[in-house]
Amino acid sequence: MRYDKNWKSLYFPDFSPFERLDPERGIMLMSADMFAPDGDFPQEVKDAIHRAVDDDLLHYPSGRVQADFEAAVAQKLADFNQIRLDENTRLLTVPGSAFGLFLSIRVLVDPNRDSEVINFTPTFAENMNDVTMMGAKNVFCPLSAENGYQIEVEQLERCVTANTRCIVLTHPANPIGTVYPRETLEKLADMLRRRDLFVVVDQVFERSVYDGREYTTFASLPGMAERTLTVFGPSKELRLSGLRIGYVVGPAELIDKMRVAANNYVGLPNPLSMVACAEAYRHLEYTEQWRRILENRRNKAQKILDAIPNVSCPLPPAGFSFWLDVSRLGSSDEIVAYLVEHAQVGVGPGHWFGINCDGYLRVMFACYKDDETVYEACRRIAAALKKFQGLA
């Protein structure tokens, strides 16, 4: 059969180990969909969807739906990101941030012409697959636990070649939650200018930052609006993952090209998703409420996991997940299989997130509405990993 051979090397998570979880007792700490599988969405957002359905807004989005959405987004960008939309800096709405990320990387590379894209690892598996699928080359810049997974710009610059077309930065970092200090980002900005490079910044976790940390939107640094494509995912901040809506902000020249591609690939956005998103931006009190729930949950759950002998669980500065170091116990796959069997808990093996990530586990703590379910899962993980070591 003739198909693109690049796809042979794609990374696709193997979910088969989790089929052995008991339907009653099993707990999956896996979803990036906040509080999934539990419901309880803001009534204001649900009412907005009801109204849109009653108003027959089921066609391609009308001018009114688009204008309302864009006004809400422009306000948010001004308030939270210090980004102003104007003739040089434009907005593209996409069905989910993953698609925005793909289009952003895609516009910057030439497929199968030696284009290179730099990804920090650990990273989000999709970022690597996107590059592979479009016929470009992944270049990895490994971050290290020793310095808290901070970026070393000198190390990054050593990854740059004449073929480098962009750097992908997830900020806060996915899955490890690093928040980068302004000085690091300024140093990165200097390097981009010096080497005439673009950056694609995935900011889907920008509102899930803990401990009062300052968060800097990279594109708001002087001169960076013209070198940055920023991908936003209201799915996380507004809890609309299921409704598949996201947007990209960047230089007009690139956004206009991406818009042609978006029109071709997916057409206009879903009007119900636009309406829900615009309404959710008018009720950011929920976002702050959820952030506080997650921060509190993170604090308590981390204590349970970090107390496991020979396991280390740093407090993530942001995001939805722990990055658990189990390397002294065994490989990721070995521990994942053991936890399914002995704790009835599903977590993601480190190698889903790139090279030199074996021996780690991604443990999502944003799943389920009820804190107690997550604590129960963590207690089971702790008990099982003690048993694994013959300590219980």
Next chain:
Amino acid sequence: MRYDKNWKSLYFPDFSPFERLDPERGIMLMSADMFAPDGDFPQEVKDAIHRAVDDDLLHYPSGRVQADFEAAVAQKLADFNQIRLDENTRLLTVPGSAFGLFLSIRVLVDPNRDSEVINFTPTFAENMNDVTMMGAKNVFCPLSAENGYQIEVEQLERCVTANTRCIVLTHPANPIGTVYPRETLEKLADMLRRRDLFVVVDQVFERSVYDGREYTTFASLPGMAERTLTVFGPSKELRLSGLRIGYVVGPAELIDKMRVAANNYVGLPNPLSMVACAEAYRHLEYTEQWRRILENRRNKAQKILDAIPNVSCPLPPAGFSFWLDVSRLGSSDEIVAYLVEHAQVGVGPGHWFGINCDGYLRVMFACYKDDETVYEACRRIAAALKKFQGLA
């Protein structure tokens, strides 16, 4: 600025001529979104969305939402397409048929490695852009008015080279509405077998077939399920264009690869769109009702347009649009501009649809709920084109 140079040659419709339409009097015969911009969607579908919102089905689709959607689709495929889903033939749900078309072509080519994709012209502009953007080469097989835009398999076979990776067939043809007789499709099937080729069939207009014509699903022909990726767009048959949902059916090996890509690019489908689509499949009485409205409207509107001196407007056997031959009057752009100015009507210039299509206009007749608006637009077109020729 460094970006993929392939994008320079992308075909992007220029909508600026239509900005001169009067907001009050102007009529756009352009949208493929049935009855847009008017509302009036089936209450059953609207109720299903209301229920899903009340039930908090706003996360990534649950197993129940997916199972219900897949059961409705499987039933439709069995009843209407004589296609059975099984271990060899699988289903992939996508956010709109355009994305399904892209993924289907994409899985079959190697970007920038001389892969060729054959498109019949006139065709849907997206089909050509998809090929360009993925770094493959468009090969055009022009259909001709003389034989009613039927496929000549001998002519098609002369387009095949060692680099041909697939043939794209829109059936009924978009924008010209041709329905291919079973014998033609069987001849095409023979050729595919003989040359070991794949076909991607876009069937979004499969339910908008007029005059009691028989419609054959290509993949249902003996041996073709394994050589065909069929793209379905319930947006047209169920009038859910705005909700962005479609699906692809094909050989398990290819569908599984496309699923990896779909997960990367767009994640899981929107649950509200899945729920709406499943419910709409339980009320196909609307589909038949709309088909009859369009058939009747086509019959009357065609008489108005075909009566214009020196203009020819064949009755389209299927679909939402007329393919008006104005070549004896002038270029597409010239006539489009004249109609904006003198008829206050917007129609698509032929060159949007590929090579050797200048001198044609695509006139959508599926727009607006009210037949009379479309007849009024056609009468204005007729009056303006007589005036253009000094005949009125």
